[in-house]
Amino acid sequence: MQEKVKYIIVGQGLVGTWMSYYLQEKGLSYKIINHSQRPAATSVASGVMNPVTGRRMVQTWMIETLLPFAVNAYTSYQENAGVSIIKKAPVALIHPSLQMKESFDYRLSHENVYLQKNDSALWKNFFNTPFGTGEIDSCYWIDLIQFLETGREKINDHYIEDEFELKDLKLVDNGIEWKNISAEKIIFCDGVQSMQNQYFKTLPFAPNKGEALIVAIEGLPAENIYKNNIAIVPWKDNLFWVGSSFEWNYENTSPSIAFKEKMIASLDSILKLPYQVVDHLVGIRPANTERRPFVGLHPIHPQLAICNGMGTKGCSLAPYFALQLLNHIELGTEINKEASIERFYHLLQ
Numbered sequence: 001m002q003e004k005v006k007y008i009i010v011g012q013g014l015v016g017t018w019m020s021y022y023l024q025e026k027g028l029s030y031k032i033i034n035h036s037q038r039p040a041a042t043s044v045a046s047g048v049m050n051p052v053t054g055r056r057m058v059q060t061w062m063i064e065t066l067l068p069f070a071v072n073a074y075t076s077y078q079e080n081a082g083v084s085i086i087k088k089a090p091v092a093l094i095h096p097s098l099q100m101k102e103s104f105d106y107r108l109s110h111e112n113v114y115l116q117k118n119d120s121a122l123w124k125n126f127f128n129t130p131f132g133t134g135e136i137d138s139c140y141w142i143d144l145i146q147f148l149e150t151g152r153e154k155i156n157d158h159y160i161e162d163e164f165e166l167k168d169l170k171l172v173d174n175g176i177e178w179k180n181i182s183a184e185k186i187i188f189c190d191g192v193q194s195m196q197n198q199y200f201k202t203l204p205f206a207p208n209k210g211e212a213l214i215v216a217i218e219g220l221p222a223e224n225i226y227k228n229n230i231a232i233v234p235w236k237d238n239l240f241w242v243g244s245s246f247e248w249n250y251e252n253t254s255p256s257i258a259f260k261e262k263m264i265a266s267l268d269s270i271l272k273l274p275y276q277v278v279d280h281l282v283g284i285r286p287a288n289t290e291r292r293p294f295v296g297l298h299p300i301h302p303q304l305a306i307c308n309g310m311g312t313k314g315c316s317l318a319p320y321f322a323l324q325l326l327n328h329i330e331l332g333t334e335i336n337k338e339a340s341i342e343r344f345y346h347l348l349q
């Protein structure tokens with residue numbers, strides 16, 4: 001017998017988990033299909049929300065809207081789930097060069113919202129700081145492993161552990177059928193897998209490989225994120241996430257020795273504490289060269305929708321755009337023009 005729901009979600013990474021959270025909140029029926037043996041960018045990400053970016057330390061896109069929205073969303077999620085998910089964690093900048101120190105000093109006095117001076121002496125026991133230090137305020141760390149795990153528990157009754165294959169999808173009038181389930185809409189939240197999807201693969205995805213090490217560092221305070229040429233992010237206990245790489249052109253999706261050696265050389269040059277590498281992670285970011293999400297309904301088959309393209313900023317983008325897409329479908333509200341896939345309708349038709 002066919003089971004009827006309003007939505008099918010494909011993928012339970014950051015985006016799919018937020019999608020299911022809002023569906024649950026709105027009391028809408030859904031099923032979520034996820035294949036947990038498939039790699040998910042979310043499970044290797046460091047979980048940082050940082051309002052500034054790049055060598056010039058400029059504010060990231062829409063951050064004044066996205067950051068407060070995301071902080072509220074993760075805080076509500078944490079209260080509902082009864083577990084700790086979000087933590088304020090200022091970034092201690094260990095300036096890697098004179099140019100970076102000058103760049104920081106310049107930004108401090110020009111259109112500065114998030115930067116502050118700090119006391120270099122605080123970090124001298126832990127790091128070599130020949131070019132001094134600084135601080136980025138209003139940074140947050142999301143415990144993504146906990147987020148995915150509690151997300152899974154919360155959606156237990158709706159969760160289907162299965163490989164989604166397009167050959168099992170049937171488009172019908174005003175809806176879809178997948179195996180023995182029929183739904184009004186299917187929303188693809190399957191990260192880089194959407195690049196193989198015949199309905200959405202012409203979107204200009206540009207996947208990006210990222211690697212990180214998990215490193216045990218005894219005695220490094222876990223209240224801060226540290227940034228030099230590399231980021232050192234508190235993970236749990238005495239473990240820190242160290243990374244990462246951004247590779248647009250890559251030959252394989254395996255961890256590379258070159259990356260590991262580069263991180264070790266960086267750690268050796270800045271860290272005064274002994275450390276031990278315990279793991280090496282790799283993931284593919286569902287990115288695109290425009291660095292804007294892909295959100296919306298298919299122009300010819302409006303029973304198909306996508307929420308993807310979160311690139312390097314999934315933590316802050318996912319809750320906001322998951323809700324925007326649902327509100328668009330349920331209430332007819334607009335999707336931000338820069339994120340809406342309407343800008344690519346000519347490619348999807």
Ligand SMILES: Cc1cc2nc3c(=O)[nH]c(=O)nc-3n(C[C@H](O)[C@H](O)[C@H](O)COP(=O)(O)OP(=O)(O)OC[C@H]3O[C@@H](n4cnc5c(N)ncnc54)[C@H](O)[C@@H]3O)c2cc1C
Binds near residue numbers: 016
């Ligand atoms: C090394 C690294 C560090 C990062 N650090 C940060 C950071 O600090 N802050 C930040 O904001 N972002 C960071 N990111 C980016 C962030 O990870 C992504 O933007 C985000 O995780 C994308 O989420 P998603 O849900 O779109 O995709 P994913 O997390 O990849 O989820 C897709 C899901 O779909 C499932 N799936 C795929 N295909 C199928 C199928 N056929 N059938 C069933 N299930 C399927 C997969 O199992 C997976 O669970 C980082 C990424 C990497 C690689």
